[in-house]
Amino acid sequence: MTSSSAPREEILKDLLVFHDVARALASSLDLDSILHVIMKQMEQFFQPETWSLLIVDEQRNDLYFAVADGSASGGLKNVRVAMGEGIAGWVAEHGETLIVPDLGQDGRFRPPASGPAPGYKAAGAQSAICIPLKVRLKTLGVIQLFNFRLDTLTDYTISFLHVLCDYAAIAIENARAMQTIHELTITDDCTSLFNVRYLYQKLEEEIERSRRFKTPLSIIFIDLDHFKHINDQHGHLAGSKLLADVGKCIRSKVRTIDLTFRYGGDEFVVLLPSTGKRQTLEIARRLRETLNAAHFTVPEVGELKVCASFGVATYPDCGTTVHEIISQADRAMYTIKNSTRDGVATAHGDGLFPECPPQ
Numbered sequence: 001m002t003s004s005s006a007p008r009e010e011i012l013k014d015l016l017v018f019h020d021v022a023r024a025l026a027s028s029l030d031l032d033s034i035l036h037v038i039m040k041q042m043e044q045f046f047q048p049e050t051w052s053l054l055i056v057d058e059q060r061n062d063l064y065f066a067v068a069d070g071s072a073s074g075g076l077k078n079v080r081v082a083m084g085e086g087i088a089g090w091v092a093e094h095g096e097t098l099i100v101p102d103l104g105q106d107g108r109f110r111p112p113a114s115g116p117a118p119g120y121k122a123a124g125a126q127s128a129i130c131i132p133l134k135v136r137l138k139t140l141g142v143i144q145l146f147n148f149r150l151d152t153l154t155d156y157t158i159s160f161l162h163v164l165c166d167y168a169a170i171a172i173e174n175a176r177a178m179q180t181i182h183e184l185t186i187t188d189d190c191t192s193l194f195n196v197r198y199l200y201q202k203l204e205e206e207i208e209r210s211r212r213f214k215t216p217l218s219i220i221f222i223d224l225d226h227f228k229h230i231n232d233q234h235g236h237l238a239g240s241k242l243l244a245d246v247g248k249c250i251r252s253k254v255r256t257i258d259l260t261f262r263y264g265g266d267e268f269v270v271l272l273p274s275t276g277k278r279q280t281l282e283i284a285r286r287l288r289e290t291l292n293a294a295h296f297t298v299p300e301v302g303e304l305k306v307c308a309s310f311g312v313a314t315y316p317d318c319g320t321t322v323h324e325i326i327s328q329a330d331r332a333m334y335t336i337k338n339s340t341r342d343g344v345a346t347a348h349g350d351g352l353f354p355e356c357p358p359q
Helices: 008-027 031-046 070-076 086-094 155-186 196-213 227-234 236-252 277-293 322-337
Strands: 050-057 062-068 080-082 098-100 128-135 138-146 217-224 259-264 267-273 296-298 302-304 308-315 344-348 351-356
Touching (some): 031 050, 062 138, 086 128, 138 155, 196 217, 277 308, 277 344
Antiparallel strands (some): 050 138, 128 138, 217 267
16 A cells, blocks of 8 residues: 555545535435445445445344445345454454455455355455444444455545545434434334324225235224223333233234234234235134233233233225224224123124124
């Protein structure tokens, strides 16, 4: 690496690069598009044979490929790199920039016995630059360039590279902040389920999809029985803990394509896309049996048991709008609530009838 100052023309050209990247950051909230702009600038500047940008997944303590050059992107979509392993993992763990002119001479990056992997080096790679993407001393990801032009490395170009990495880190942090804000707007504080605002949005979307593809959809309206007695006897903190546990129980017993919402108070809704009445009734009955068998432990209270009244409504049989479907499911639930409790009922546009009296 040599130390030199850049000529005036080069500085002006690089200022245009920063302008383009800054404009991408300001004009788009789409992380992929911003990262592609940044990586395209790096590719033009350093001309590596291959490159990639990986993002740290804190929950899994590894990295995944967010962006890669066209020739490698397809095969890297589901590849994970363990923290501390290979070039990307080492840089992510240590938070330090690596410039390795000869990968074969650096023992840290010898591939495992099972063979080389993308986290170690790209196929045929001889040299590498790997830079952490950091915000406030926290590493959010790494950028790695393989087989770059060695003659481009000067103090100035390395500084240029670090500035682009700072832009990438800002883009990742902004995207995560927007995701957090989005999750807060659609999530119920008490149960961590989706909230009623998001229910109306998703139900509208699913009705439109069902209308377009001529498929059914259903909802299950759930109201806990005698929940007020629990609040009165044990207090609202115990009641809130119980609601959270019941919500978690319901969510764990439905399919991954189904969405679970807290409607309000002690009421829950499960949205089941592409699901007809018969299958929905079976799911509702299983949920009822699960709640009946469950023992929920509340600190300073002990074990509590709950049961619930269930109402089922299906598009298009029970209605064709959000209001009609929710209203029909609610009315079906109340046929149980106002009679036997602890049961399941289904609704139709022309009437209501109990489907599953308590046993």
